[in-house]
Amino acid sequence: MAIYQDKLTPFGAKSKPAFITSGFKNWKKAFEKFKAHENSHTHRHAVSVTAQESHPINAQLSSALATQQGDNRHCLEKIVSSIKYLARQGQALRGHGDDDSNLYQLLKNLAEDDALLVKWLLRSQKEYLSPQIQNEILCSMSNSIVSEIADTIRNLPIFEFAIIMDGTQDISGKEQESICLHYIDSDMKPHEEFIGLYSVSETTGKSLAAVVKDVLFKLNLPMHGLRGQTYDGAANMSGKHAGAQALIKQEQPLALFVHCGAHCTNLIAQKACLASVLNRDSLDWVNQLGVLFSQSGKFKAIHAATAHTEIPSCTAIKPLCPTRWAVRSKAIRDVLSQYGSVLASLQEMASGASNTASTANGLLGQFRKGKTVLGLILASPVIDELECLSISFQRKPLLE
Structure with missing residues (x-):
């Protein structure tokens, strides 16, 4: 002993x-x-x-536990604030490995002035940096933001709001419905707030109406405050009898249905461009030229070398997005301003033996025709007006 x-x-x-x-x-x-x-x-x-009468063992254990909890709370706050920053900036949290992730590298940068965080990062087990914990923190942030938006709407002097819904398929093929809430604050400023994406098993009007009612129920927003609903023109959305808007109107007759302005603009632009065969074909050739430019590095290099001899700086030729009409006017101008270099690049590309030589040869034949140039010249002012209309719908001051 x-x-x-x-x-x-x-x-x-x-x-x-x-x-x-x-x-x-x-x-x-x-x-x-x-x-x-x-x-x-x-x-x-x-x-x-005990020998140390002023610090009994039980008090020492409690003090050590409180200190450890305080240190862990401090490090957890740093993790949450880092995740919040990356999410706000739209940056990925993870990387090829745990030590290469954006979140871990950001924490290492913060740890330069934080001794507690340095000690915590040196631990072998970093359970609070696991993907499960990251998703849980992001989910908590999301729920907090959505709850705050719902509280703001409920506390309005006049309890009125509208709902906006549109659907699309994600990368796995599942149908996802995006839902936004529109309301006017006490200063008469309009707000459109994104609430979230909701998966649906079917896209019938009954199913979509059930999604709307379920979302409002979870947010504790009574149906009697609904004054508007905005969808696209599909039958399951805007149908007079079995559409989602009709089924919601049966419960709230004051919920006025309005066809989405952006969707209407898209339909108008499509019809305007398809009304003339000359314009339609010319825009299609520009789109195929943009696809060739984006997919073939060789053609991109040939075009850069050819255009440099004619103009000080060449511009990339991009394909036409089927829904983003605000970029079509620039694409047309880029082709018209570099028409000579485009022809020379296609001719050089068509003389090669690559798989894209036949595509380049076909495009060369079309761009040599005068009707292609005429179609682009005629389509340019029309597309410019449609671009102004699209931008006016998307302009931020309209939502402030």
Whole structure:
């Protein structure tokens, strides 16, 4: 048994030295002696008070636990703030490995001035940086933001709002419905707030109407405050009898249905471009030229070298997006301003033996025709007007 030379307590001075200084040796009577010592005043005093009377063991353990919890809370706050920053900037949290992720590298940068965070990052187990915890934190942030939006709408002087819904398929082929809420605040400023994406098993009017009602129920937004609903022109959305808008109107007749302005603009632009065969074909050739430019690095290099001899700086030729009409006017201008270099690049590309030589040869034949140039010249002012219309619908001041 270990021998201690610490300062003896008043009780310890009168106790047997076997348990304090000289050590216990009479092991034949160990149980008897231990029991007697356990009931002695010296042992009771040592257990209840300990050698450090101002800091008992239980208090030391509680203090250490509180310190550890405070340190962990500090590091968790740093993790949450880092995730919030990356999410706000639209940056990915993860990387090829845990130590290469944007989140971990951002925490390492913050740890340069934070000793606690440095010590925490050196731990072998980083459970608070796992993908599951990241998703849980992001989900909590999302729920907090959506709840705040719902609280704002409920506290409006005049409880009125509208709903906007549109659907599309994600990369896995599942139908996702995006839902936004539109409301006017007390300063008469309009707001459109994205609430979330909701998966649906079918896209019937009944199913879509059920999604709208379910979302409003979860946000505690009573149906009697709904004053508007905006969808596209599909039958399952805008149908007079079985569409989602008709089924919602049965419960709330004041929910006026309005065909989405952006969708109407898209339909108008499509019809305007398809009305003339000359314009339609010319725009299609520009689109195919943009596809060739984006997919063939060789053609891109040929065009850059050819255009550099004619103009100081060449411009990339991009394909036409079927829904983003605000980029079509620029694409047409880029082709018309570099028409000579486009022809020269297509001719050089068509003379090669690559798989895209036939595509380049076909495009060369079309762009050599005068009607292609005429179609682009005639389509340009029309597309410019449609672009102004699209931009006016998307302009931010309209939502402020």
